[in-house]
Amino acid sequence: MSSFDIVTSSFRIHRRRGHAVAEAVRAGAFAGAAAIAFALVGAYLIMDRRFVVEDIITLAQTVVLLFVLGGGHAAARSAARDGATAATAIGFGALAGLVAGLLFAAAILLVAHVGLRSHLVAASPMLVRAVTFLGAPGSAVAAAVLVTAGTAAGSVGAAAAMLRADRRTAVLIGLAALLGAGLFRDVFAGLLHNLPGLAALEPMVFGVGGVTPVAAAVIAVGAAGLSLVLHHRRRPPIAASTRRRIEGVLLVVLLVLVPLVTDAFVAQVAMLVGLYVLMAMGLNIELGLAGLVDLGFVAFFAVGAYTMALACSSDPRAAVHLSFWLALPLATTIAAVAGLLFGLPVLRVRGDYLAMATLGLGEIVRVLVVSDAMKPYLGGSQGIIEIARPSLGGWTLDTPLQFYFLALILAALVGLVSWRLQHSRIGRAWLAIREDEDVAQALGIDLVAAKLLAYTVGAAFAGMAGAVFAALIGSVYPHSFQLAISINVLAILVIGGLGSLPGVVVGSLVLIGLPELLREFGEFRYLFYGIALVVTMHLKTEGLWPAVARQEATDA
Amino acid sequence: MSKVLEVSDLTVAYGAIRAVRNVSFRVEPGELVTIVGANGAGKTTVLNALCGLRDIRGGRIRLGTTDITHLPPQDRVALGLSQVPEGRRLFPRMTVAENLEIGAYTRREAAAVAADLEWVLELFPRLRERGRQLAGTLSGGEQQMVAMGRAVMARPDVLVLDEPTMGLAPQIVDLVLDALRAINANGVTVLLVEQNAYRALEIADRAFVLESGEIVMTGTGAELLDHPDIRNAYLGYDA
Known part of the structure; x- marks a missing residue:
């Protein structure tokens, strides 16, 4: 198994099946445990402030309801697979819902009558009140309502499973x-x-x-x-190719129009998505095409950002004073050179070792930037500030929307380059290396040269994103270049579909755009990030928008 | 145009164990030569050393007038040495057409490559309608055809094959070996490694027997087919 497969398969879920009753109890227990965890970490209270349907159901209630609906659904599907009739299957769904409701009600009673607050901050009287719909908080009536609601939700989920x-x-x-x-x-x-x-x-x-x-x-x-x-x-x-074309056009329309017609906050989120699209297109060359697992990708983003800073800042550390439009190709080039230099030692190791080596590389760059040794040149943890905004004939880009369109234009450019590369001779060689390194070599492909090229091009794209990022923020700090960025970009590729350019856009929208739009839920927005990851890998293992060749395989 | 392949004193070791010891042989232009031997005799090791996929301990390898002993694998392909690896090893998530095209990776002349693709499709007509199918979804026999086609697309002077009939039904074995003879008749020198010694010796001009990393016998295919030791050890019946 290649490391490429390990990356994709480690996101997938494997389960074993048991008897229908056991399955129902397990599904119910799972849903109940999820609901309890959701409540006890504090997510329930935060999301309870927000209505999905005004004055009818809150987001928190929706989430808990979805857990139980899902439990009932799973129980009924499993029973139906064992040959149960629809009525029996719905019974199993009700059982799952009952188990979930009992667990949740028990947990709430525990919170109400035994002080858990010293251990769990969120286990407060407010939580108990929030889930009391009838009777006094902590009373048997309130608990009975939860159990009944759970059973009902489980049955409804099961009934939905029995539909055509x-x-x-x-x-x-x-x-x-x-x-x-x-x-x-x-x-x-x-x-x-x-x-x-x-x-x-x-x-x-x-x-x-x-x-x-x-x-x-x-x-x-x-x-x-x-x-x-x-x-x-x-x-x-409709023919698959036509459908893909229609979907592609819709995606472009969405990208151009939505930030135009909504508020500044959405434009800012769109800007961030645009930057991640640029970066993900870079990693797509490395991982999606050539199969090189790179966990230090953020290093090139940092190189691009710092190059922009040193070329365009009014800071005394700045080496030169260039306009943004000159600094952008310079930053891209320097990032590419950095990719080439880093690639030389790192690319001689394979698979899992490559992942570790690049991980180390990313950290080395970050540590170097904060180090005292580099402080006179890179500003240490204070970073470099006052980076000039790009201007074009007296007109300065300064709103997020303008930067979004800048990122969009660059992404289109980079997308075109990627597409051309993918369908060229070297693109085929990358795919071959991804599939089977040894055979690729035996067919006459120079592994070192091909991998170095993939690494260099990927680094260049990341450097370009970093340069735009620096100009947008107007300053660079080492803490902007955490490992989490590398991981985010990797997850975008896996969710979108490895080797797929539209997949890169969809992945960025889902993993970067959605959590940003949910900022009001604080840290809990990453709950949606996690759910998106798990659900996608469970239902669409090849990603949301898989690369063409693999799509045909599923159609055939 | 075909080139001679000459191996002298080839030694390959895995740690302290010498898997191939002082093996020397010569394959003349246009010949079909087979190496037979039991599991673990060192057949695959010899092939991988020829193709540059395995570091060697000693000896020399010459292709035509060029000493290729220390050349990287890609340069050997460009010089005219091409391999069909053991177990076919197609690129499963690439289409049949892409698998074949990548075989011609070292070549630049588009017209000649297109002509060779046409020749491969004549050799294996079944692949014609499979062009857009993913290689991983083919049957074992079809995969073997693609693997051979992919190697031929490099337009080799010398084609080496590692167990091309492994795991195939008898009719498919016929088909694969017929194609191999056709490739050989087209002027390509063939070096074939097989466990299915009977079928290999039937079509071979000459053969070597490899035992514990050493060549213990050489002769024409017909001679070895009739040799009592060979019949005993590799063909599974008494003389």
């Missing part, structure tokens, strides 16, 4: 649309507000917290209905 596949999908899509509208209320409300002729709709669709009840019904039923209609009308089916 097309209807099940429709229900899922309806719920997802509703959740999406509620969760990203600000984006959609801004969109409605700024679109000519639709502004009047905004107060009708969106309340203070979430979607208004009427709009919620319209959205959910509409999305589900649309899904059903599309499912049954697709005869003859």
Whole structure:
């Protein structure tokens, strides 16, 4: 097994199956445990402040409900696989829901009557009150409501599992649309507000917290209905290539239009997504095409950023004073040279060792930058400030939206270069190396040269992203270049689909865009990051937008 | 145009164990030569040393007039030595067409490459409709055809094959060996390593028997087929 496979497969989940009753209890216990953990870490209270459907259901309630619905669903699917009738399967779903409800209610009673606060800050009377819908907080009545609700939710989840596949999908899509509208209320409300002729709709669709009840019904039923209609009308089916082209055009329209019509915050998020797209396209050359696992990718991002800083800052440390437009190719080139120099020693090791070697490299760069030895040149932990903004004929780029379009143009450029490379002779050689290094060598491919080129090009793209980042922020600090950036970029590729350029964009939107838009939930927004990772790897192991060749294999 | 392949005193070691000891042989231009031997006799080691995939302890390898002993693998391919590896080892997530194209990686003349692709597809007509299919989804026999086609796409002077009939049904073995003879008839020198000694000796001009890393017998294919020791040890019946 190559390290490329290890990277992709380590995100996947494998399970063993047991008897239906055991499965139901296990599914219920799992859902209950998830709900308890969700409540006790404090996520429940934070998300309880936010309505999905105004005055009807909060985000916290939705999440817990989804856990239990999922548990009931899993229990029923497992029972049905063992040959149970629909009624029995729904019974198993109810059992799972009952188990989940009992566990959750027990945990809440424990919080109410035994002081857990010294160990768990979130185990507060507020939590108990938040999950009391009837009766006094901590009473048997309140607990009974939770158990009943759990059983009901488990049954509903199980009933959904018994639907025909097309209807099940429709229900899922309806719920997802509703959740999406509620969760990203600000984006959609801004969109409605700024679109000519639709502004009047905004107060009708969106309340203070979430979607208004009427709009919620319209959205959910509409999305589900649309899904059903599309499912049954697709005869003859649209050719896969045409569909991909339509999806591609939609993606581009989304990228260009959405930041234009919503507020400054969305533009800033879009800007960040753009930078990650640039970086991910670089790593895509290394990992997606050539199969080189690189955990020190952030090093080249840092090289690009510091080059920009030293070339464009008014700081006395600045070596030269160039305009942004000259400094950008310079930063890209220096990052590429850094890639070449680092690559020479590192690329002689293979697979897992390469991952470790690059990990070390990334850390070395960060430690060097904060070190006293480099402080006279790079500013140590104070960094370098006052980097000039890019200007073009007296017009200065300074809003996030302008930077977003700069990043978008660069990403389009880099995307074009990537695409050309991928379909060239060297692109084929990279794929061959990724698939089987030994055979690639036996077929006449110079491994060292091909790998070095992949590493250099990847480093150049990351350096370009770093340079834009430095100019946007106006300053560079060593703490901006943490290992987490390398990991983020790696996860973007895996989620989007290794070797797929549209996958890079989708992965960045999902893993960078969504958590940023959910900033109001503090650290808990990474919960969505984690869920996105796990769910994607479970349902779409090749990524959200897989590379073409592999897509054909699943179609065949 | 075909080149002679000459190996003298080849020694390959894994740590202290010498897997191949002072092996010398010569394959003349246009010949089909086979190396037979039991599991672990060192056959694959010899091939990998020829292709530069294994460091050698001693000896020289010459292809035509060039000493290739210390050349990296990619340069040997460019000089006309091409390998069909053991177990086929296709690129499973690339299409059949891509697998074949990458075989011609060291070549630049597009027209000649296209002509060779056409020749490969005539040799293995089954691959014609499989062009856009992923190589990993092919049957074992079809994969072997792609592996041979991929190696031929490099337009080698000398083609070495490691166990091309391994795990294939008897009819497919016929097909693969017929194709191999056709490749050889087209002027490509062939060095074939096989455990299926009977089938290999049937089609070989000459053969070597490798035992514990040493050549213990040489002769024409027909001679070895009739030799009592060979019949005993490798063909599975008494003389």
